[in-house]
Amino acid sequence: MYTSILKSILAFAGLGATLACDDHASHAHTRRTVPVRPPTRELEWGDINFIHTTDTHGWYLGHQKSSAPEPNYSGDMGEFLSFAQRMKEKALKKDVDLLVIDSGDLHSGTGLVDGSPSNSVLGHDALQLLKRVPYDVMAIGNHELYNYSITLDMHQQFAPSLKGRFLSSNVNITVNQGGRASSVPVGSRFAKFRTRKGRRITALGVLFNFMSNDKNTTVQRPADMVKESWFLDAIKEEPDVFLLVGHMPIQAGNDWPLVFNAIRAVHPKTPIIILGGHSHIRDCNRLDGRSVSFQSGRYMETVGWLSVNLKPKCNITVGRRYLDANRATYEFHTGKSGRQLDTKEGTALTRDYEGLANKYNLGFKYGTAPRDLTLNRSPFPSNTSSPSVLGSQAVPYAISVNKTRANIPNLVIVQAGSQRYDIFAGAFTRNDELTASPFQNAFMYIQDVRLGDAKRVLSLLNGGSLSGVPNTTGSVRRALGRGEERQKAIEEMVHGGPEYNHWVQAMSRASDEEEMERRVAGGLTPGYVTQDSCPGIGDDTPHVPIGPFFHVPTYVSSNPPSGTDDTRIDLVFVDFIQEDVIEGLNAIQSERVFVLGDVRGYTTVLLRDVWGVYAGFAWV
Numbered sequence: 001m002y003t004s005i006l007k008s009i010l011a012f013a014g015l016g017a018t019l020a021c022d023d024h025a026s027h028a029h030t031r032r033t034v035p036v037r038p039p040t041r042e043l044e045w046g047d048i049n050f051i052h053t054t055d056t057h058g059w060y061l062g063h064q065k066s067s068a069p070e071p072n073y074s075g076d077m078g079e080f081l082s083f084a085q086r087m088k089e090k091a092l093k094k095d096v097d098l099l100v101i102d103s104g105d106l107h108s109g110t111g112l113v114d115g116s117p118s119n120s121v122l123g124h125d126a127l128q129l130l131k132r133v134p135y136d137v138m139a140i141g142n143h144e145l146y147n148y149s150i151t152l153d154m155h156q157q158f159a160p161s162l163k164g165r166f167l168s169s170n171v172n173i174t175v176n177q178g179g180r181a182s183s184v185p186v187g188s189r190f191a192k193f194r195t196r197k198g199r200r201i202t203a204l205g206v207l208f209n210f211m212s213n214d215k216n217t218t219v220q221r222p223a224d225m226v227k228e229s230w231f232l233d234a235i236k237e238e239p240d241v242f243l244l245v246g247h248m249p250i251q252a253g254n255d256w257p258l259v260f261n262a263i264r265a266v267h268p269k270t271p272i273i274i275l276g277g278h279s280h281i282r283d284c285n286r287l288d289g290r291s292v293s294f295q296s297g298r299y300m301e302t303v304g305w306l307s308v309n310l311k312p313k314c315n316i317t318v319g320r321r322y323l324d325a326n327r328a329t330y331e332f333h334t335g336k337s338g339r340q341l342d343t344k345e346g347t348a349l350t351r352d353y354e355g356l357a358n359k360y361n362l363g364f365k366y367g368t369a370p371r372d373l374t375l376n377r378s379p380f381p382s383n384t385s386s387p388s389v390l391g392s393q394a395v396p397y398a399i400s401v402n403k404t405r406a407n408i409p410n411l412v413i414v415q416a417g418s419q420r421y422d423i424f425a426g427a428f429t430r431n432d433e434l435t436a437s438p439f440q441n442a443f444m445y446i447q448d449v450r451l452g453d454a455k456r457v458l459s460l461l462n463g464g465s466l467s468g469v470p471n472t473t474g475s476v477r478r479a480l481g482r483g484e485e486r487q488k489a490i491e492e493m494v495h496g497g498p499e500y501n502h503w504v505q506a507m508s509r510a511s512d513e514e515e516m517e518r519r520v521a522g523g524l525t526p527g528y529v530t531q532d533s534c535p536g537i538g539d540d541t542p543h544v545p546i547g548p549f550f551h552v553p554t555y556v557s558s559n560p561p562s563g564t565d566d567t568r569i570d571l572v573f574v575d576f577i578q579e580d581v582i583e584g585l586n587a588i589q590s591e592r593v594f595v596l597g598d599v600r601g602y603t604t605v606l607l608r609d610v611w612g613v614y615a616g617f618a619w620v
């Protein structure tokens with residue numbers, strides 16, 4: 001039922017996916033079959049207002065594909081800069097405050113930040129351009145901490161441009177100062193400043209308790225941070241507003257209440273605004289009547305709007321809106337149509353990001369993808385599921401390019417979680433490759449493994465049934481345990497944890513058929529349908545849910561070669577899981593003891609290169 005409805009949505013949405021840049025006042029007179037739908041509701045403004053981005057992950061040229069829902073997020077960073085400037089002009093006219101805030105994770109996501117030449121720091125060039133966006137406060141994310149050279153770049157080359165408002169309250173870097181190693185905050189621990197209207201702000205930038213950070217970077221647990229004397233000193237003086245920006249989800253179970261309570265213990269009534277991030281979803285809730293917590297999605301899909309009215313000694317009143325990041329949105333809310341939206345600075349930023357993409361050769365085309373391949377919006381296995389096509393077709397082809405062992409049958413195992421983003425019908429470029437599959441893991445193999453054992457290792461890794469396993473205690477549990485931990489770390493790295501998938505799943509489950517059909521009949525296109533804990537409707541543009549959502553196993557494999565259980569094959573896998581594979585093999589058979597020395601390199605093709613190699617063959 002759902003699938004058939006979705007099909008009609010997709011067919012409908014496909015009719016006119018081009019983006020309108022013209023005057024939306026003249027929409028009624030255009031000949032477009034499916035007019036681009038601008039939002040219809042004006043934003044609420046308060047005494048103090050916020051434009052919020054988080055988890056932008058290098059999506060600075062916008063979403064460029066024509067498959068749904070991508071056109072809805074086609075606004076680029078130059079257009080966002082124009083939008084921010086125009087909204088600041090509007091705020092000036094209304095004589096209210098407007099702050100532009102980002103909650104971290106600037107790195108990892110697209111070719112602009114993952115495709116830097118090997119002699120430069122990943123993301124450096126893209127972030128030098130990002131400095132032009134008039135952010136008032138920014139906070140550090142976990143993706144700024146996986147590689148010391150990136151953290152150092154943030155500390156030396158990026159943070160200074162924020163003039164004390166790049167915040168890293170609980171994150172330090174160890175640097176060489178006068179021949180001595182010393183640990184210092186990456187940016188600033190806190191900032192106190194006045195808004196244009198003279199409101200006193202005390203801002204903090206808190207990262208969740210992140211543990212996979214690189215050596216010579218330090219993340220202090222928020223629980224310990226709130227006991228620090230610098231923290232207690234910083235919050236002692238009462239501002240008009242505490243602004244807690246940080247890379248930490250606002251959903252229950254995270255550490256915001258620790259920071260909130262520490263402030264409430266001193267200031268029971270001062271307004272506290274929390275702008276969170278990391279879990280990649282749209283969300284809003286309130287810890288008490290004088291505070292609000294807000295989070296604005298991911299990947300420059302969502303631009304958050306939060307308006308707050310302050311009345312001394314009273315609860316604050318709050319309005320929030322999740323804007324789809326595209327020109328129609330920006331034009332509607334600025335009241336500037338067509339080219340009037342663009343500022344000189346905005347246009348220059350778009351041009352310079354395009355220049356950077358050219359410099360990195362991100363437009364290089366490997367082939368033309370025949371259809372959309374999605375991570376979770378297609379059944380598994382199927383030829384529209386990217387993990388499925390990865391395991392059954394792309395990897396087997398890409399590793400067969402090395403002729404050395406090409407005529408020895410093999411089974412290859414890859415983590416589905418290594419894939420970061422959907423692949424869309426149309427040109428498949430270097431940027432798409434880096435976006436979809438960023439990891440530079442090598443393919444390794446063990447020769448002369450029994451086919452039956454190879455298959456059982458796969459089901460063991462996937463936590464499947466262990467029938468026929470001689471002894472599943474001890475090492476196997478350890479292998480699984482380690483695998484699970486690693487899986488969690490991968491999930492955190494790739495998607496900011498499991499919340500995003502849960503969110504998308506819940507929105508397709510929650511919508512009843514009638515409501516769906518009404519929305520489809522009303523011409524709504526696929527997108528996020530947010531249900532948060534703040535009153536009223538949060539989404540600026542109504543949509544039908546992008547679901548359905550399909551589960552994919554943790555590990556995917558090639559189709560097993562023919563043969564009996566005793567047929568000897570090459571068991572091929574990514575280096576990342578070699579210890580788990582060895583422990584698994586030793587747990588399910590006793591004929592031979594496998595050791596790391598049995599593992600050899602299979603090919604020079606890396607996991608990250610697979611789609612490009614495959615596209616050059618299958619999608620030409």
Ligand SMILES: *[C@@H]1O[C@H](CO)[C@@H](O)[C@H](O)[C@H]1NC(C)=O
Nearest residue numbers: 013036068069071072328525
């Ligand atoms: C949103 O995306 C749909 C395709 O899913 C497209 O038809 C529509 O025009 C887009 N809207 C905007 C404002 O870009």
Ligand SMILES: *[C@@H]1O[C@H](CO)[C@@H](O)[C@H](O)[C@H]1NC(C)=O
Nearest residue numbers: 118120121122147148149150
């Ligand atoms: C960190 O980045 C540098 C420069 O891009 C690279 O040479 C190095 O291998 C990376 N280190 C790790 C641990 O990934």
Ligand SMILES: *[C@@H]1O[C@H](CO)[C@@H](O)[C@H](O)[C@H]1NC(C)=O
Nearest residue numbers: 174175176180181182215216
């Ligand atoms: C950390 O940085 C200091 C100072 O640059 C250096 O001496 C030390 O070797 C580094 N530690 C590690 C574990 O890399």
Ligand SMILES: *[C@@H]1O[C@H](CO)[C@@H](O)[C@H](O)[C@H]1NC(C)=O
Nearest residue numbers: 172182183184185218219220
């Ligand atoms: C962070 O740096 C400050 C300033 O050097 C230092 O006092 C503090 O102990 C460091 N904190 C951590 C958790 O390393």
Ligand SMILES: *[C@@H]1O[C@H](CO)[C@@H](O)[C@H](O)[C@H]1NC(C)=O
Nearest residue numbers: 286287288289290314315316
């Ligand atoms: C303030 O907000 C709290 C929490 O939502 C509520 O319990 C309380 O009644 C509100 N007070 C007033 C005066 O509205």
Ligand SMILES: *[C@@H]1O[C@H](CO)[C@@H](O)[C@H](O)[C@H]1NC(C)=O
Nearest residue numbers: 370371379381382383384385
């Ligand atoms: C994809 O799978 C569907 C359903 O199994 C099938 O009808 C279709 O022919 C397949 N397409 C290709 C190109 O393999």
Ligand SMILES: *[C@@H]1O[C@H](CO)[C@@H](O)[C@H](O)[C@H]1NC(C)=O
Nearest residue numbers: 469470471472473474475476
């Ligand atoms: C299974 O392994 C456990 C722990 O390693 C050991 O105590 C037990 O004797 C083994 N059982 C068999 C049947 O080998």
Ligand SMILES: *[C@@H]1O[C@H](CO)[C@@H](O)[C@H](O)[C@H]1NC(C)=O
Nearest residue numbers: 402404405601602603604605
């Ligand atoms: C091919 O595979 C062998 C291992 O069998 C490896 O030593 C060699 O480097 C590979 N060659 C290429 C071009 O990947």
Ligand SMILES: [Zn+2]
Nearest residue numbers: 055105278496
């Ligand atoms: Zn993120």
Ligand SMILES: [Zn+2]
Nearest residue numbers: 105142278496
């Ligand atoms: Zn994150």
